[in-house]
Amino acid sequence: MxxxxxxxxxxxxxxxxxxxxxxxxSEKVYPLLNPDPWENIPITVYIDDRNVPAHYSPSYRVQVERALEYWSSGGNGKLGYTPEFEIVEEDNADILIMWVENLQKDAGVPEGVAGFARPYEVNGRYERVEIVLEVGNYQGYSWRQYGDANMREIAKHEIGHALGLGHSNDRKDIMFPTYDQKDDINPLLxxxxxxxxxxxxxxxxxxxxxxxxxxxxxxxxxxxxxxxxxxxxxx
Ligand SMILES: [Zn+2]
The missing domain is CATH 1.20.58 (Methane Monooxygenase Hydroxylase; Chain G, domain 1)
Incomplete structure (x- = not known):
């Protein structure tokens, strides 16, 4: 030639x-579902470690507390405000965090979903948010319990939603849909x-x-x- x-x-x-x-x-985005969701300062949080499933570990509560600390000390830097939390012992708190054995089985969510945050919105503000976390999932036919580190990451992600953050396409960001929507990873990838x-x-x-x-x-x-x-x- x-x-x-x-x-x-x-x-x-x-x-x-x-x-x-x-x-x-290649552009990384960090969408806000709600830029200013909370009127109440501090945001009250009830961690329900009384009605827990069989495979609940007491160390999970500690992981949720650490996840709250993560956000109140800056989090991923994508919130337009710094949240303050107060852990309370009443179930009419702003954020309610609870566990189930398996979300697929107990809440009918798609396979691979490890947690979800459901906000109840009134006049553009969050009135309350329910966060449901599972303590393990099925891998093939065998059930595997989540370790503490895994639970902490799932909690961080779901609390991020409760603070108004959406999913990021940044794989290194806590709001990348790794934990709550595992079936979303492949198309994104x-x-x-x-x-x-x-x-x-x-x-x-x-x-x-x-x-x-x-x-x-x-x-x-x-x-x-x-x-x-x-x-x-x-x-
Ligand atoms: Zn998510």
Whole structure:
């Protein structure tokens, strides 16, 4: 292939690469479902560790307390306000946190959902939010209990919803839908990595093309040189 044609093809591939890079959804978003959901300061929280399922661990309450501390000391930095919490022992609190054995079985939610936050909104403000967490889930046929670290992350995520945050597309952010909507991960992942996969394919094509073409070209040149130097040996 002539060098100028090869260069043109290479340009076309690089242009496609640029387009793939430009249209990849790389921008990170941290949507607010409600920018200012709470009128009440401090926000009262009732952690129901009395009506608990069979596999509840007393250390889960501590994880919820740590998750509350996470948000009151800044959280992921995406809240427009700093929440203050007061843990109370009455179930008419602003935020009610409770556990069930398995959400799929006990609340009829889709498989893979580890927790949810249900806000009751009145005039654009949250009147109260119910957070339901499961203590474990089924992996195949075997049931596995969540460890403390896992429970803390699930609680952080759900409390984030109770504070007005929506889902982020930032995989490193606590509001990435890893814990409450596990079945959402795959489409998101594909959406995020597809342009990268396409870019990778195009790049390797470009490399193969350039080097492959170059190699062909130099082989022809070498043959020509050999011909010139050695003369027409065999014919
Ligand atoms: Zn969520």
């Amino acid at each position: 002539p060098a100028n044609k090869r260069r043109r093809v290479l340009f076309a591939i690089l242009a496609l690469l640029l387009i793939a890079a430009l249209f990849s959804p 594909v959406q995020k990595t597809l342009p990268l996969i396409i870019a990778g394919i195009l790049l390797s094509l470009a490399l193969v093309f350039y080097h492959g073409g170059g190699w062909l070209h130099s082989r022809k040149k070498r043959e020509k040189l050999e011909e010139e130097i050695l003369g027409r040996k065999e014919k």
